[in-house]
């Protein structure tokens with residue numbers, strides 16, 4: 010069996026994209042931290058081990074300030090998100106009553122009857138509108154860059170949905186656990202992560218080192234061929250398999266295709282005969298996010314922690330600010346104290362804030378980002394270095410009914426015996442862990458577990 014990897018750009022890794030400066034500074038343009046927890050987290054760490062990247066790993070443990078402190082920027086002020094018993098039994102601004110009240114009441118609230126619900130509606134119903142408007146609204150922005158009023162609880166936060174279904178309550182579900190989920194045997198590295206209570210990790214040369222190491226390993230595999238600058242332009246059924254056309258006119262034959270293309274991109278290359286599938290694929294929306302990396306001289310933060318999120322009611326277009334130097338000081342430039350921040354903007358509010366992504370200038374985005382650093386963090390100095398990137402359609406949005414769309418698509422593929430497997434961020438989870446796990450599951454579906 011031969012495996013052919015086709016990538017349209019000049020490198021593999023997609024949104025895993027790192028800027029490495031000659032002076033040692035590292036800036037992430039995409040993901041900056043991966044969670045080690047759960048089966049999908051263990052699976053990624055097992056791959057890190059297989060790739061020989063253990064010595065590169067930068068863990069952040071549970072007692073680190075970046076794990077303990079996350080902030081919300083509400084009514085012009087930073088508030089630490091409640092954590093630990095003290096944080097839930099007292100009334101802590103911006104909340105009007107102790108969180109424990111909502112938590113205790115939650116256990117008495119009747120189960121919902123809907124097949125799916127927006128994240129906001131679900132949390133309002135079970136925990137009250139204050140937590141939904143502030144915490145959950147912000148959380149959806151800090152993971153999906155999305156709108157909690159449109160996102161599906163069933164697809165975006167399956168453990169919450171399952172907890173209500175199986176235990177009648179989120180709180181009880183969390184206390185009793187689900188016991189389900191895939192099993193992944195932990196490598197020594199995954200065991201170490203659990204023993205040392207890591208909450209996230211990165212790599213010394215940044216997240217891009219991960220796909221780079223994977224490509225290096227694949228180059229050494231005889232049965233694997235991989236091509237850069239190989240954009241797939243069409244997929245056509247050909248005697249039980251596929252004929253794949255590339256933009257340079259070359260065509261290839263394949264018995265089976267595992268697509269990790271964004272859903273709308275896959276829709277545009279499928280044959281007209283698969284129109285019902287393409288239609289479903291096109292209905293999976295995605296959002297644009299502006300990522301602005303900033304570097305300041307000295308330590309300029311008034312607080313330390315992972316970063317802060319901004320609820321949509323405060324400022325729709327400004328999603329949040331990551332204090333990158335706090336979890337990963339190893340990525341600061343060598344010599345001299347600096348602070349690296351990343352401002353993330355747009356998401357589901359991109360167009361209403363900045364207009365069409367093709368017409369917004371980098372200067373507009375940079376100005377908006379530095380203004381936020383000044384007003385939210387009281388920083389009056391200007392950054393000594395910056396980089397602005399506009400990531401178009403970078404995070405898929407699992408809107409209400411996403412599960413039904415997935416079911417229809419997979420049913421169509423099965424009913425029509427299409428030799429096609431859907432993997433990647435458009436379907437079953439957007440995190441780095443989720444997409445790696447989806448790739449593994451797709452491969453195992455074809456060749457079995459190795």
Ligand SMILES: Cc1cc2nc3c(=O)[nH]c(=O)nc-3n(C[C@H](O)[C@H](O)[C@H](O)COP(=O)(O)OP(=O)(O)OC[C@H]3O[C@@H](n4cnc5c(N)ncnc54)[C@H](O)[C@@H]3O)c2cc1C
Pocket residue numbers: 015016017018020021022023024025038039040041042043044239240241242269270271274278298300400403404432433434435439440441442444
């Ligand atoms: C700003 C940002 C911050 C994030 N932060 C985190 C984080 O902290 N932690 C976390 O876990 N996750 C994070 N994520 C999410 C995570 O990085 C992504 O969801 C994940 O990397 C997506 O991987 P993928 O392989 O499914 O898709 P992609 O990265 O989109 O890869 C798809 C690949 O397909 C190629 N391609 C597209 N069309 C074609 C074609 N026609 N022919 C051939 N090739 C094609 C593309 O060039 C690309 O390389 C973040 C994402 C963004 C954008």
Ligand SMILES: C=Cc1c2[nH]c(c1C)Cc1[nH]c(c(CCC(=O)O)c1C)Cc1[nH]c(c(C)c1CCC(=O)O)Cc1[nH]c(c(C)c1C=C)C2
Pocket residue numbers: 044079080148150151152153154315316317318328329330331353439440441
């Ligand atoms: C402000 C925008 C964003 C920030 N990060 C992302 C966006 C859109 C993207 C993102 N962040 C996380 C994930 C993976 C989720 C997972 O299941 O592992 C993705 C796709 C991690 C994450 N970041 C925050 C939370 C609460 C999580 C979930 C996992 C965890 O608890 O660690 C919060 C957060 N993200 C950003 C900021 C500024 C912030 C909070 C202070 C940036």
